[in-house]
Amino acid sequence: MGTITGALLSKPRVFRCIAIGVSAGGMHALSTIIPALPKDFPIPIVVIQHISPLSDNYTTRYLDSISRIHVKEVDEKERLRRGTVYTAPPNYHVLVEEDETFSLSVEERINFARPSVDVFFESAAEVYGDSLIGVILTGANSDGSKGLKKIKEEGGVIVVQDPQNAEVEGMPKAAIETVTPHFVLKLDELAPFFVKMAKHGRKKTELIPENI
Amino acid sequence: MINKKEFVSIDIPDFEDDFQFGWKKENEKIELDLLLEAIYQKYHYDFKDYSRAHIKRRVLYRMRISNMENLSQMQHQILYDRSFFETLLMDLSINVTEMFRDPSFYLAIRKKIIPQLKKYSFIKLWHAGCASGEEVYSMAILLKEEGLYSRTQIYATDFNTIALQKARSAIYPIDMIKDYTSNYQKAGGINSFAEYYTAKYDSVILDSTLKERIVFADHNLVTDGVFGEMNLILCRNVLIYFTRKLQNRVIKLFMESLTPSGFLCLGTKETLQFSEYAQFFSSIVEKEKIFQRKPDDNA
Known part of the structure; x- marks a missing residue:
């Protein structure tokens, strides 16, 4: 856990959204991260997971049942709130509006996927700029790489699961090849990392000076 | 430290x-x-x-x-x-659709709504936002199999005239047929899906009798008016692109276009819940977003 004990941003920053993209191997990854978060975790989390268009989104109900934090499927025009993990509905793309409400779309698949990670990441980067954390976890294709690059360009913090530690390495590997992440973390480091980032924005006394 | x-x-x-x-x-x-x-x-x-x-x-x-x-x-x-x-x-304009998209929706229509429509001697159906027509023909197939098609009139509308031309042609890429066949079966189809199309090169053309009771027309939900006396209105995955204000306008338009006890079918992630007009509808199949206009408007 050495890489996360003191994270380091050069100025105080309150993160307003964590966007997670995940595909094959997602069930195990999400069941490791989400239940490890506190009930009142202050940053809304949005999970874009590749699932079958005909899925009944069992994963969402299962994650909700094993977690303290509330896990639910995105509804259109719903406002992002703290203490909640939102999952993309099967067969819909998810976008976020300037007023921090969700929009859904059935436009064509992107990277063979609907929901597509790129679609949400790009839209969230536009809205949240540097108050966004983008995360790519285990998966088999390259969806999310472009979106992650966009998040970094707009000033957000980007994190990729260590490909060697991922159930399926394709998606994290593609992301790292496209853009250099600020953090490469193992699965069990992610929840503590999120908690740290949430505190970072709140307790100014913890701030670390620049250029350490 | x-x-x-x-x-x-x-x-x-x-x-x-x-x-x-x-x-x-x-x-x-x-x-x-x-x-x-x-x-x-x-x-x-x-x-x-x-x-x-x-x-x-x-x-x-x-x-x-x-x-x-x-x-x-x-x-x-x-x-x-x-x-x-x-x-x-x-x-x-989003023109992405497929035949029998959300098969469970068509199954619910077949099981829950068709028996009620059978009571009518003539059925008027409006498919608003029909795009390239795949879902309109899906409904035509379903009505045919239920013996209702000959007494149905379908109005299929969209603001995109290029998509409407495609819908009128009833020609679709052959590489989708495998998915459509699977959807058709899951939707409770009672025949072989191959009976409804003829393959030619890399396309299929749908059986021309499916077109007999369909009128395709240019209509914009945002700026155009009521389309009257419908027994059933389908408008799936269109409202998700609208603000709440515009959603309200369109739901009012639907309410005024429905006969008393007429049905309104929305997309899986769409709802009347936040509309000013929610009180005028009852939910018939919650999961599939099938609603019915209450016969009495003072409800």
Whole structure:
């Protein structure tokens, strides 16, 4: 856990959204991260997971049942709130509006996927700029790489699961090849990392000076 | 106490950049508003009450692949070049659909709604936002199998005239047929799906008798009016692109277009719950978003 004990941003920053993209191997990854978060975790989390268009989104109900934090499927025009993990509905793309409400779309698949990670990441980067954390976890294709690059360009913090530690390495590997992440973390480091980032924005006394 | 080795430095743009960031964002917002206003004044298509995130995504996509610097430049092109506007109009209308999309919805229609429609001697059905027609023909097949098609009139409308032409042609790419066949079976289809199409090269053309009771027409939900006396209205995955205000207008339009006890079918993630008109409907199949107008409007 050495890489996360003191994270380091050069100025105080309150993160307003964590966007997670995940595909094959997602069930195990999400069941490791989400239940490890506190009930009142202050940053809304949005999970874009590749699932079958005909899925009944069992994963969402299962994650909700094993977690303290509330896990639910995105509804259109719903406002992002703290203490909640939102999952993309099967067969819909998810976008976020300037007023921090969700929009859904059935436009064509992107990277063979609907929901597509790129679609949400790009839209969230536009809205949240540097108050966004983008995360790519285990998966088999390259969806999310472009979106992650966009998040970094707009000033957000980007994190990729260590490909060697991922159930399926394709998606994290593609992301790292496209853009250099600020953090490469193992699965069990992610929840503590999120908690740290949430505190970072709140307790100014913890701030670390620049250029350490 | 803190071990320096434990730190990871992150390269983050600083505050002068934040000012630039805000400046650019503000201009983009103004430019997008002006672009939509220009489209409305010049061509009378009103996208001002569409979901902005969606519109922005589509517009920026067109801007990038047309090598334009900004939306002001695009606005000029829109005003002076009709063909460019038509290209953007295609980008802004979503024409992605499939036959028997959401098979469980069609199964619910077959089991729960058809028995009620059978009571009527003549059935009027409006498919609003039919795009390239795949779902209209799906409904035609279902009605045929239930013995209702000969006494049904289907009005299939969209604002996108190019999509309507495609719908009228009833020609679709052959590589989708495997998925459609699977959807058809899951939707409770009682025949072999192959009976409904003829393959030619890389396309299929649907059985021409499926077209007999369908009128395709140009209609814009945002600017056009009531389409009367319908027993059933389908409008699936259209309202998700609208603001709440526009959703309300369209739901009122549907309410006024339905006969008492007429049915309204929305997309899986759409709801009447937040509409001013929710009280005039009851939910018939919750999961499939099938509603019925209450016979008494004083409900």
